[in-house]
Amino acid sequence: MYVAVKGGERAISAAHAWLDETRRGDPAVPELTVAQIEQQMGLAVDRVMAEGSCHDRFLAALAIKQAKGDLIEAAFLLRAYRTTLPRFGASEPLDTGAMRLRRRISATYKDLPGGQVLGPTFDYTHRLLDFALAAEGAPPAAAPEAETPVASTPRVTELLAREGLMQREPADPGEPGDLTRQPLAFPAPRDVRLQNLARGDEGFVLALGYSTQRGYGGNHPFVGEIRVGHVAVEFTPPELGFPIDIGEIGITECQMVNQFKGSRTEPPQFTRGYGLVFGHGERRAMSMALVDRALRSAELGEDVTAPAQDQEFVLYHSDNIEASGFVEHLKLPHYVDFQSELENLRTIRAALVREAMPEAAE
Amino acid sequence: MTGALLTAEGLDLHFGAIPALVDVAIDVAEGEVVAIVGESGSGKTTLLRVLSGQMAPDAGTVRWLGQDVHGMGEAARRRLMRTDWGFVHQNPRDGLRLNVSAGGNVGERLMAVGARHYGNIRAQALEWLAKVEVDATRIDDLPRTFSGGMQQRLQIARTLVTRPRLVFMDEPTGGLDVSVQARLLDLIRGLSRELGLSVLIVTHDIAAARLLADRILVMRRGRVVEQGLTDRVLDDPQHPYTQLLVSSVLAA
Amino acid sequence: MNAPMEGYNFAYLDEATKRMLRRTILKAVAVPGHQIPFGAREMPLPYGWGTGGIQVTAAILGPADTLKVIDQGADDTTNAISIRRFFTRVAGVATTERTEDATIIQTRHRIPEAPLREDQVLVYQVPQPEPLSKLEPRRAETKRLHALADYGLMHVRLYEDIARLGHIAKAYDYPVMVNGRYLMSPSPIPAFDNPKMHRMAALQLFGAGREKRIYAIPPYTEVRSLDFEDHPFRPIRAPQACALCGSRESYLDEVITDDRGGRVFVCSDTDYCGTRVAARKGAA
Numbered sequence: 001m002y003v004a005v006k007g008g009e010r011a012i013s014a015a016h017a018w019l020d021e022t023r024r025g026d027p028a029v030p031e032l033t034v035a036q037i038e039q040q041m042g043l044a045v046d047r048v049m050a051e052g053s054c055h056d057r058f059l060a061a062l063a064i065k066q067a068k069g070d071l072i073e074a075a076f077l078l079r080a081y082r083t084t085l086p087r088f089g090a091s092e093p094l095d096t097g098a099m100r101l102r103r104r105i106s107a108t109y110k111d112l113p114g115g116q117v118l119g120p121t122f123d124y125t126h127r128l129l130d131f132a133l134a135a136e137g138a139p140p141a142a143a144p145e146a147e148t149p150v151a152s153t154p155r156v157t158e159l160l161a162r163e164g165l166m167q168r169e170p171a172d173p174g175e176p177g178d179l180t181r182q183p184l185a186f187p188a189p190r191d192v193r194l195q196n197l198a199r200g201d202e203g204f205v206l207a208l209g210y211s212t213q214r215g216y217g218g219n220h221p222f223v224g225e226i227r228v229g230h231v232a233v234e235f236t237p238p239e240l241g242f243p244i245d246i247g248e249i250g251i252t253e254c255q256m257v258n259q260f261k262g263s264r265t266e267p268p269q270f271t272r273g274y275g276l277v278f279g280h281g282e283r284r285a286m287s288m289a290l291v292d293r294a295l296r297s298a299e300l301g302e303d304v305t306a307p308a309q310d311q312e313f314v315l316y317h318s319d320n321i322e323a324s325g326f327v328e329h330l331k332l333p334h335y336v337d338f339q340s341e342l343e344n345l346r347t348i349r350a351a352l353v354r355e356a357m358p359e360a361a362e
Numbered sequence: 363m364t365g366a367l368l369t370a371e372g373l374d375l376h377f378g379a380i381p382a383l384v385d386v387a388i389d390v391a392e393g394e395v396v397a398i399v400g401e402s403g404s405g406k407t408t409l410l411r412v413l414s415g416q417m418a419p420d421a422g423t424v425r426w427l428g429q430d431v432h433g434m435g436e437a438a439r440r441r442l443m444r445t446d447w448g449f450v451h452q453n454p455r456d457g458l459r460l461n462v463s464a465g466g467n468v469g470e471r472l473m474a475v476g477a478r479h480y481g482n483i484r485a486q487a488l489e490w491l492a493k494v495e496v497d498a499t500r501i502d503d504l505p506r507t508f509s510g511g512m513q514q515r516l517q518i519a520r521t522l523v524t525r526p527r528l529v530f531m532d533e534p535t536g537g538l539d540v541s542v543q544a545r546l547l548d549l550i551r552g553l554s555r556e557l558g559l560s561v562l563i564v565t566h567d568i569a570a571a572r573l574l575a576d577r578i579l580v581m582r583r584g585r586v587v588e589q590g591l592t593d594r595v596l597d598d599p600q601h602p603y604t605q606l607l608v609s610s611v612l613a614a
Numbered sequence: 615m616n617a618p619m620e621g622y623n624f625a626y627l628d629e630a631t632k633r634m635l636r637r638t639i640l641k642a643v644a645v646p647g648h649q650i651p652f653g654a655r656e657m658p659l660p661y662g663w664g665t666g667g668i669q670v671t672a673a674i675l676g677p678a679d680t681l682k683v684i685d686q687g688a689d690d691t692t693n694a695i696s697i698r699r700f701f702t703r704v705a706g707v708a709t710t711e712r713t714e715d716a717t718i719i720q721t722r723h724r725i726p727e728a729p730l731r732e733d734q735v736l737v738y739q740v741p742q743p744e745p746l747s748k749l750e751p752r753r754a755e756t757k758r759l760h761a762l763a764d765y766g767l768m769h770v771r772l773y774e775d776i777a778r779l780g781h782i783a784k785a786y787d788y789p790v791m792v793n794g795r796y797l798m799s800p801s802p803i804p805a806f807d808n809p810k811m812h813r814m815a816a817l818q819l820f821g822a823g824r825e826k827r828i829y830a831i832p833p834y835t836e837v838r839s840l841d842f843e844d845h846p847f848r849p850i851r852a853p854q855a856c857a858l859c860g861s862r863e864s865y866l867d868e869v870i871t872d873d874r875g876g877r878v879f880v881c882s883d884t885d886y887c888g889t890r891v892a893a894r895k896g897a898a
Binding site (some may be wrong): 436437440444459462463465466468469471473474478479480481483484501502 | 758761762764765767769770773774776778841842843844845872
Binding site (some may be wrong): 006008009011014022076078079080082083084086099154180181182183185186187316322324325326327328332333334336337339340341342343344347348351362 | 617618622625626628642651652653654655656657658660661662663665670673686687690691692693694696697699723724743751752753754779780783785786787800802803804806824826852865866867868882
């Protein structure tokens, strides 16, 4: 006689124990420390902070360790932790003009006040596997340092705006929205769109940005400026009434300069696509800036025809925590629904057979 | 005018510096077919969109049985659009659901006003397919397998199935071959008489207007430059622009 | 009662979040069948695995409640176990597998066979709250269609099924009209369960975490499955009897027993089935 399956609870516990074992791998190999991940897998940490929407290098590194290096899973762990944290309030707007720069490049001017600063970059490296890295040895020699530190680095977009060539952003756009507290509603304002893209899946935002370059909603972008470095975070405690410096965070900012044909009320000028992400994430910041500009199509009176310009399409599908949860939920049992479909299909097929061969059914 | 269903007056609308409508007044009586003619860019399609509530004018009012069409709210307007009104688009693809069968297309309006008997819906769909000369065997086919003329006839069936009192038509013969056009015009004329429909039709085709319309309005650069009974306007045009329009048809 | 996990508020969510959820739930109850947007939180379980239902349950759960969690009608399916464990850890509430003992039942894909009472709440996990989503992907547009009660599109879909297949082919997540006003997704329960929603004595709450919507059916509310007069709604179940308890009324799972076409049918509601088997043993 058939006996119903039981024992799910024990199976789950055993599966999780096995997970812990495989995470550690061969015990003969020394265990990774969180500090090692934080120091030596820095860009993975940056990505997890960005998609996990929480600037904390230690927690991100811990999440990477716990997730066995699955960065989306790590971002998920960080998000689930973040949601339980109390909120004191919102910081003052970051002043990226006053960043402590490690890297700053512009593709629109050969030279500019403050100069081009290459910083630690993969650009211009030859992508040849370096077998010397496999032999763990002494740390590399220290990189040579510039003699004079960079003094003033005005933003490229500001230079253009002073000439009236770049559309100004509203000086005080008001309290920004927060989609972790208020669900998306359409049309979504730009602050919410930017928040969504900053947390969005790097691969998804990259592909969308790429699609605008290939003609799906193109907007002729130039990299006005990319800056990577550290910026002070200021917070105004209500009991003090003035802002105080509460520390520094690492960020990457990208300002894309895009053409704009002008409208009835505005002369032709450049418009801005904006990207800002936690940590060092140029690819992410650039893609974000491309998609931000594409999403402005409707308000700039341009045709909305391409996926990257379609707010609902982009914003509802950018979050990899939502996406991977829903895709992976297909692993959950669906036998009740499947059973309904089975019965349904059998009924329809039986009716068709009766119609086709009335004598056989008798 | 007594018995007017739709009345509009003082309609003004500008697109930037371009006047689309300038002080336009129009009314449509029960059972009357009114044609709005003019070249492309004359404002006739804009007028149709304003009259049918799809676009708000800068100034002026449109009234349906005395009710302000632009003041009634979207819910009431949509209800009107699926009961007393119908709209036939120039491109049947704008007026049909291409991924829904012909029968479903005709049945949708019936269901939207509460029909819940499949057999009756289907019977009415068949009846209407016959009226617009679409073969009954095509009832479960998708419109995208239909010719342009058939699609347009299907759109008319879908619009008329709930017996609207007023039908807006935007260049209904626009994209069709000449031979197909004639057949469609005959069909529209027959149905509008049979059902006692009021029709407001926009066309650049003077011959179509002559065949269908009781009255004609001639538009140019957003203004109604001449209006009157069809025969009077076409046989004895007063405005130089109307004279030009009529003569160009005769010449062609 | 078990001691709840340290470092977390009762039932995981902080009280401000719970207040927001309760307000949303009240609004949902006030407008039956209408989807209310809410600021869904990131939960420690993945989206699509019941985050909406979990948030609703967390908002209404009190220390004196007894919780039952089912998935596919069964208490012993992996996801049901995982959610039940979650609430045991973060709220320490009593749990049960017996429908009649539960004050809150969180479910995925089924409604229990036993009729529910006024003092019970049924919380559904909802993957896609928008019943029109397959017909119109844009939420800005579906919102307008709901506001105008413009549901012709849904009826066309059902018409097309009959025209093509002879009957309405929707077997689960079968759309319903709530209180004669809002078209609503009952979540992917089998159409067989739809009639149980009609005038149910228990409060029914629906939580969609990823889509950030909550909706509700207050007790004794009219819930009608869409149909045609001449093609009335027909709940479908396999025509067999349960191999364990012999029921011919309950919804059945089909279990493949070998690779030679062998199969048996058993109740999907494990508590219903177990209770009947026990009663039969007791009588024997």
